[in-house]
Amino acid sequence: DTAVSQTPKYLVTQMGNDKSIKCEQNLGHDTMYWYKQDSKKFLKIMFSYNNKELIINETVPNRFSPKSPDKAHLNLHINSLELGDSAVYFCASSPTGTDEQFFGPGTRLTVL
């Protein structure tokens, strides 16, 4: 009965590869987010979708592309991975019109 789930939990890959992280929420929320947390624990928003529509797109390299097939899913695809992409990526969701966000457990991405 996990509210916000992410797969995989750990991802180790070589520079230059393309990888995807999947996120699903079963809370019925309309809005979903992707955050990046660096090694110093700074958490920065990357993208936000509301009912499958992109509403927040921070200054993120074009190599990052979110995709929302339906409002319960928000996947993150990363092309041509770089060393600096190593971080923990968190998915979150919230009901429209409220501010509290519910976070997934995170995906630790390590680029070698």
Add this chain to the structure above:
Amino acid sequence: SQQGEEDPQALSIQEGENATMNCSYKTSINNLQWYRQNSGRGLVHLILIRSNEREKHSGRLRVTLDTSKKSSSLLITASRAADTASYFCATDAHGDYKLSFGAGTTVTVRA
């Protein structure tokens, strides 16, 4: 750049003591939230305080907000070992649910 900055960066206390951490931010806000992150886990929402509120309580948590000083504090009373975690403040400046997080305060509660 980060909107919120927590102080102190780290805090170590004995079980049963109170823990206080502060958050300062730069621009006017719609609301401020506090989240907890246990090691290796996602963030958990603790409490939200709106810009027109000055104080809020939730169980052993007490949050204050001083918009004139652009600062907030989180007090955890009667701390327990399970309170060991990192605590983040997050601000929503425009009511667009785009949260800006600080770097967090790491709290260690010693048994």
